[in-house]
Amino acid sequence: MKKILILTLLLIASSLQAQLTLKGKVVDEFNNPMPYVNVFMKNTTYGTTTDDNGKFFLKTKKYRGTLEISFIGFQTQTLKVSQKTKFLNVVLKEGTNQLEEVIIVNKPKKRLKKKENPAYRILKEIWKRKRKNGLDLVDYYQYKKHTSIEIGLNNLDTLFLKKIFKKEYKEAITQVKYDSDGINYYVPIFLNEEVSKVYGDNINGNIRKDVEAEKKEGLGAQGFVFDRMSNTFQNIDVFKNNITLLRKSFVSPLSTDGFATYDYVLYDSIVDNKKKLYNVYFFPIRDGDLAFQGNFWVADKTFSIKKLKMKVHKSINLNFVRGLSFEKEFEVRNDSIYLPTKNAYEGDFTLVDKNESNKGLTIKKTITFEDYVLDKPLAKNFYTQEITKIRPDQYEKDDTYWKTTISDENKSTYQLINEVKEKKQIKNITGLINTVASGYINTKMGVQFGPLWTTFASNQVEGFRAKIGFRTFKTKDDRFRLSGHLAYGFKDKKIKYGAEGRYLLSYKPRIAVGAAYQKDIEQLGSTLLNTTQLLGGSFGTTALFNRGDNFYLSNVEKVATNFDYQVKMNFHIGLNFSHAKIKSASKENFSMDYLDNNGIIQSEITDVASDLYISYTPGRFVYGLGVERRFGRNIFPTLVLNYRRGYKGLFNGTHDYDKLQFKYNQPILLSKFGIFDATFEAGKTFGNVPIGLLSVVPANQSFSLVKDTFALLNYYDFVTDTYLATHFEHHFNGFILNRIPLLKKLKLRSLLTFRAAYGTISNENIAINRSNVIYNSPNKVYYEYGVGLENIGYGNLRFLRIDAIWRSNYTPPTGSIVAPTPKFAIRIGIRPGL
CATH class of the missing domain: 2.60.40.1120 (Carboxypeptidase-like, regulatory domain)
Incomplete structure (x- = not known):
């Protein structure tokens, strides 16, 4: 037995x-x-x-x-x-296309030299012409563009479908599509279509896009994460040497440096419509490199790309990504001009790993191009007229229009979406995805609660801190949004709260206004520059675990307003006005005392101030039309200039002062070598002010990594009225570790960091100080440097990062109650990546 x-x-x-x-x-x-x-x-x-x-x-x-x-x-x-x-x-029957010439080159076990590889001659000709072929060869052009974005649940079995449709299962199973693998099922939950006309003037470098119609249906219309994912696929230009995808730089298979990343195989050649086409396959040399796998057809003599198919290699770990594929088709005219006819992008997203049996989300983005008109110019000023979408319903059309525009396939997709979008199981799944991505829990009342990761915190003043936050949310395009929070400290037994309302006053020009009130505890020594955030939300009071003691917290009661004017896309001018009462949250441990003009010691500051700021983020991808905008994960620089003016006497303000601050961030893609992220900050305070209004070099006493802070400083270690800070990070994206045997199997990625600060404090500001913090400024440059590993995790979920950090020497002033921090520490970072 x-x-x-x-x-x-x-x-x-x-x-x-x-x-x-x-x-x-x-x-x-x-x-x-x-x-x-x-x-x-x-x-x-x-x-x-x-x-x-x-x-x-x-x-x-x-x-x-x-x-x-x-x-x-x-x-x-x-x-x-x-x-x-x-x-x-x-x-098997013989092919219908007669092969004029067939060259079969198997992928060699030993890499062929360039001159030995027959694909190299073809690549050289493509490189010569890739800047000349295409629409750039004509002076003027126009075409019609149809964009379709579809999101659905994939890898579904019959058991899951029975739970969704129940009694309607037999009828529904005839409408449900097979997944891309032809094995399991796929259910669409969101579809967005846009029809537009594009006009180009190459002489003056102007492009105009007129949206003709737009249609949207499904659950994605309410979900932030679906918007983020549907905008994953921006314009992928394979003719550039590097392709930016999910904030990472992939080497294009058509790159002039492609032979350092790819193995190319000339598979065969055929004659199609009396034109000879070569079929070239490409494979990453090393698994894990940020590269693609696929093939392309290229025309002989003109060496124009006819068709290209590629996918992200399965060995590459991108958070939540199981697969990404791209397909491009071109029409060749006059033996020299290639015109795009179709772009098809598809992404497969899962939560944990790439196991084919796991359910996931599919995103399909298809763009078709037709009705090309070349070299027929319109009026010069026509191309410079900008038509922008300012209202959510601006391009909606009735059913009569769409009856002749929607494909039969999309008609059935819309029908199926209408059937499934109210199903409880579907709503539960999409709700969970949104909660994981945004941290907010949806309710039927049009209110969301969160973010969940700030619910619990701990510090020496409040002890264990519990907080519940909320925001109104009907759609992503809400013109009005109210948010707020309620918190309680179990040690000080006090309730804290805050609320902020924002309203989009005008769509065009885009003008937003806001107002806020808070009575809460803040860590003033954790950030240098803040322009549009009215409510205090520094990480210093939201961390659950911290090193050392931190009594350096402030009670802040504040009323603030904001006026923001968009001059043009990604260029904003704004004005804030605030009234804040600031005092120590723990007087027995942390004094904020100072001498006023009469030589009397004061312990409370009333800061009445205005901020005039300029924010410029060229190239940032922005979507959504509500008072809160959504931003894509593309690479762009950020420049912020802020002038702050304090008013003594106005609404009982205690200090006159001026503060000028500047911040510049520039990520730089360095092809296969990774991405270099540089930040520069500088500021100057004019006038005599106490510790609560000075510029504190931002410290971080939590065990997590926080951008633009110093991990081995305590709060108020350095207090300045003039400062300069730099933060450099270089992410190698696997360039080093992927070349080390055995270690490359872990799929880790290395990085280097360097941060430095320099600053001074005037004798006048030192003279009025009566706090127990003895001012110390980094008049000898203070710096921290480190090495790190990222892409740590399991399977498809790799968002952890660990840094080893060292610091330079610095000496606290005589009599200071602050002891030097350790010279070395390990810190952990979390970056979900959606």
Whole structure:
């Protein structure tokens, strides 16, 4: 019995391991066996080749799918297979395209030198022409553009569909589409279409886009994460040397430096419509490099790209990404001008890992181009007129318009979305995704609660701190938004609270106003520059775990207003006005005392001030039309200039002063070498002010990494009225570790950091100080440097980062109650990456 039981368990395990076993034979039209024929389960990693007798044997973990049988010079066969499939007899017919010339180059085990590789000659010709071919060859052009973005749940089985549709299952199963692998099912939950006309003037470098119509349906319209994901695919220009994708720089397969990243294989060439086309395959040299895998067809003589298909290599870990693929098609005119006809992007996102059995989210973005008109100029001022979307319903059209515009496939998609968007199971899944991404929990009342990660905190003044936040949210395009929080400290037994309202006063020009009130505790020594955030929200009071003691907190009661005017996209001018009462939150441990003009010691500051700021973020991708905008994860610089004026006497203000601050951030993509992120900050305070109004070099006493702060400083270690700070980070994106044997299997990525601060404090500001903080300024440059590892995690979820950080020496002033911090520390960072 024991042996029978073991045998039974082994049989069960074997059947679970291989749910589908396929056998068959491939022959030609004359019944001759065909060896070395490729037999693959479509869109999976399962495959084999036929033996010398044309026979094949294939085991997979799938229980149904589409089998693809292919061989050069023959027509590819695709067959639906399932567990009922026993034995396959496959006949391959010769291809309809006659091969004028066939060159077969297998991927060499040893890399070929450039001159030995026949693909190199083709790549050289592409490089010569890639800046000349295309629409740049004409002076004027126009075309019609149709963009479709679809989001759906993938890898669904029949059990899941039965839970969704219940009694309607039998009818629904006939409408539900197969997933891209042809095995499981796919249910769309969001679809957005846009029809537009594009006009270009190459002489003056102007492009005008007129949106004609827009249609949107499904759950994505309410979800921030779906908007972020649907905007993952921006314009992918394969003719540039580097392609920016998810804030990472991928080497293009058409890059002039491509041979340092890819192995190229000239697969074959065919004659199509009397034009000779070469088919070139490309593969990353090293698994894990930020590169693609795929192939492209290129025309002989003109060397214009006819078609290109590529995907992110499966060895690359991108948070939540199971797969990304891209397809581009071109029409070649006059043997020199290639015109885009179709761009198709598809992304597969999962939460934990890339296991094919896990459910996930599919994003499909398809762009078609048609009705090209070349070299027919319009009036010069036509191209410079800018038409922008300012209202959510601006381009809505009635059903009459869409009846002739929507494809039959999208018509059925809209119908299915309407059926599933109210299903409880679908709402639960999409709600969970939004909560994980944004930290807010949806309710039916139009109010969201969160963010969840600031719910609990701890500090020496409040002890354990609990906080609940909220915001109104009907759609992402709300013109009015109210947010706020309520907090309680279990040690000081005090309730804290705050509320902020924002309203979009005008769509065009875009003008937003806001007002806020708070009575809460703030860590004033954790940030240098803040322009639009009215409520205090520094990490110094939101961290649950901290090193050392921190009594350096302030009670702040503040009323603030904001006026923000958008001069043009990504260029804002704003004005803030605030009235704040500031005093120590722990007088027995932290004094903020100072001498007033009469020589009397004061312990409370009334700061009445205005801020005039300029914010410029060229190239930032912005979407959404509500009072709160959404931003894509693209690379762009940030420049902020702020002038602050304090008013003594106005509404009982205690100090006159002027403060000028400047901040500049510039990420720089360095191709395969990674991304370099540089930040510069500078500021100067004019006038005599106490500690609560000076510029404190931002410290970080939590165990997590916080941008633009110093991890090995305590709060108020350095107090200045004139400062300069720099923060440099270089992320190698696997360039180093991916070249080290064994270590590269961990898929880790290295980084370097360097931060420095210099500053001074005037004798006049030192003279009025009566706090227990003895002013110390970094008049000898203070710096921190470190090395780190990122992309730490499991499977598809790798958002952890660990830094080892060292600091320079500094000496606290005599009599200071602050002791030097450790010279070395380990810190952890979390970066989800959605």
